[in-house]
Amino acid sequence: MGLITGLCTFLYHLPQIYKWLLKPYYITSFFMTVAFLVARKAPGLCEHLATQREDGNSCDFDWREVEILMFLSAIVMMKNRRAITLEQHIGNVFLFSKVANVMLFFRLDIRLGILYLALCVAFVMTCKPPLYMGPEYIKYFSDKTMDEELQRDSRVTWIVEFYANWSSDCQSFAPIFADLSLKYNCPGLRFGKVDVGRYGEVSERYRVSTSPLTKQLPSLVLFQEGREVMRRPMVDNKGRAVSWTFSEENIIREFNLNELFQKSKKLNKSHGLNEEEQNSTQPEEGSNELPSETNNPEQPTESKKDQ
Template sequence: MGTNHPLPWLNLMVAEPFYLFHFLTFFSYFIVRSSATQALSSQFSDRLLHREIQAILAFLVLTVVKGFLMAVALIMDYHLALCYMVGFLVIFVLTQQPAYHELGNASQLTPLQLETLLTEGNTSRFWLVEFRALCSSRCIRTSRFMSDLSITYSNKNFSFGTVDLGHFPNAAEKFGISLGVSMGQLPTYILFDNAVEVSRFPEVDYEAKASTPTIRKNLLCRHFELDRRLIDYVSGR
């Protein structure tokens, strides 16, 4: 529904404290700057303007908002820099980055809906399902992957879905997923072929619990051979 709004990012900014506080903290610098200008000598103001231009150029290269603030704040006064450090720390502790809300061509499923889809003969042969819990920061960081992959790779033969184990924790045992943070199994991606699991990521390895690689879209593409499966579908194989 958010995509129909002329300014969906504005709704997100107002609704999510994570973005709102970062927005307010960033633009508070300009208020501090304008207030301080009256108390600064013209020579210092010119030197500060020169430094600000340097910081803006660095910002354009690095595209790091916090780095811009910290660089300029350190030039003006290390006390101000310390205040911004504390401010960002408070935002980090009190707020959480929201998950990506757009589903693309992926379906948001309950465990019962998933079981029904897998057992029905008239649905896609392949289902790639992400099992996640949005209380996990790792799941939040990867929350847009299924949407992006589904837009590229979904077809009549291959479908995508997500199941939130935060809402249905009892389903974790059924699919062999540990909800423990130390196990590194959230999110888990399982590929079903005609209702039978044929591959999963990360693979269950109780001897190497801490060695789960960083989840990336290209890693998921390779692991589940999405490009090959799409070519097979297009070529009619």
């Protein structure tokens, strides 16, 4: 039954997987993942490789290689139990497969191990996972605009994600946060993001550690009347994040998004009336005052880059 469910899930996501395979990051990751398998099974190449098999067949796995591959499968299955998105599942497969390939190549020939490890380092330094570029209603803050925007209107509730582009967890969470913004964004409930990897002052001001060891990225913070009300994940006395799953269901439940959205409808009506009054108000003759600009909440944010 589990095999059938997995096959159905794979077929359901096949168009998305096909789209990913067209991107250089995933193409390169795939070939690096199957590198040892190809080397061990490729005719004309496998005959020249060393083996510890009793029959001397160098084109088949020996018992130690099978053991390493089985251990790899167990680790990937354990890690994928906590994975939320398909990107996280595939990312875990790529990551631990590369680790296993390093071990297998070093065991086979130290020169091949060094070569493969050098390729992995070059890949990490030059090839980054593609960023989410889908539809969203998210305001991207900088170190200069964040406080100003949070204090602009005390009636507006903000849910702000603190993220870093180098964090794979943040990249995997991006489509989930974007989907929530599409469902719940309104004048009284807004969604924002700030890159604490780029703006270190913001991370210090809001006590969000960018160290991979603390596992605080991504962090979601709820602001009401410009003040922090709650955040997930919570942080213990040692400065480490308490384990928390960034699934859409958990966020809706923990942040009471349905209730916040219902309350924001009243603000939506009053906000619309206030906008009409402001638009109907003209500056007096000789005055330097200009009517304030109004934002259309139904328009997506400007871009993926911080302003």
